[in-house]
Amino acid sequence: MAEAKPEPVPKTSEETGYGFAIGRLRALETALLDRARYERLVRQPDAAGLRTVLADTRYGPMVDEAGGLDAGLNRAAAEDFAFLAQYCADEWVLDLFRLDADIHNLKTFIKTRLLEREPEDSELLSWGGWPRAQLAALAAGEPKAEPARFRAAARRGIERYLESKDPAEVDIALDREAQAARVEASRENGFLRELFALRADTENLRSLVRVRALSEERGALEAALVPGGGLKPADLLALVGEDDAQLVQRFRLTGFGRLVEEGLSWLREKRSLARFERLGRELELVHLARARYITFGFEPLAAFYLVRQNEVGNLRRLAAAKSAGLAEEDCRELVSLVGGKAEG
Secondary structure, eight states, X not given: OOOOOOOOOOOOOOOGGGHHHHHHHHHHGGGSOOHHHHHHXXXXXXXXXXXHHHTTSTHHHHHHHHTSHHHHHHHHHHHHHHHHHHHOOOHHHHHXXXXXHHHHHHHXXXXXXXXXXXXXXXXXXXXXXXXXXXXXXXXXXXXXXXXXXXXXXXXXXXXXXXXXXXXXXXXXXXHHHHHHHHHHHTXXXXXXXXHHHHHHHHHHXXXXXXXXXXXXXXXXXXXXXXXXXXXXXXXXXXTTTSOHHHHXXXXXXXXXXXXXXXXXXXXXXXXXXXXXXXXXXXXXXXXXXXXXXXXXXXXXXXXXXXXXXXXXXXXXXXXXXXXXXXXXXXXXXXXXXXXXXXXX
């Protein structure tokens, strides 16, 4: 069988000043955790075992110096952003990825405020651009707090939380606004535009599946849908009442076929969205791998940053799973890799 040709790479920045940065990240790619290492991590009985397996990786010294796995992973994530900031000459790209930390920090400020306490420094991501005073003003809904769009989103999330007592309402409101901001910022760059469209589609399909599993109304899905995807909201809302077989058939011949079929099966069998979420992350990793075919521009640098971010996320999920005593099979579902889960 002939080897499949890669999909065409979308419109990119084509900036020639990133040659040195791309050479640096190509060397660093060899230090990414491989499938065999992940399998060793999955088979560890506890979080202490994870530290042992990571001892001779870049994470080992960070964990030791920070005094714990969680703090060490925070340091690794901060260093990854520092690497991106060192070589990325496009400030709007840095702002785009810095927004992840800002939104995390704003969620933390809101939730700790609802609990009537101040957030600890350890709960915040250090590479965010919004200082504590700004985060506190946004969380409190102060009239002049900026950015105004996130002040309004925070207010919506808090209002819905006060009605439902569900902290996820805060996440939904802020994530929706953050996605809209990312779509707007990346409109002229095909690689990032397609990335955020894919992210919106997988998140919206996850919301569809969750709403169906919980037998919630269409309104719950409508409130959770994020903008910027290729799947039309009206089409997704029409699928709320369909049975699993119809839903699988609807997406079988699309790029989301495996995501929907296997994700639904795992949900029915395990009452968990873990496989759905893993497959969604792996679709994103496949897109990021296309950056290897980009000769000029910031895109390979951004893709490497996001792959590293996925690696840190894998380790966070595994640490939480080991602390909770999850079985190996369930832990394996938490690891997202290009080409599938950790086992061969």
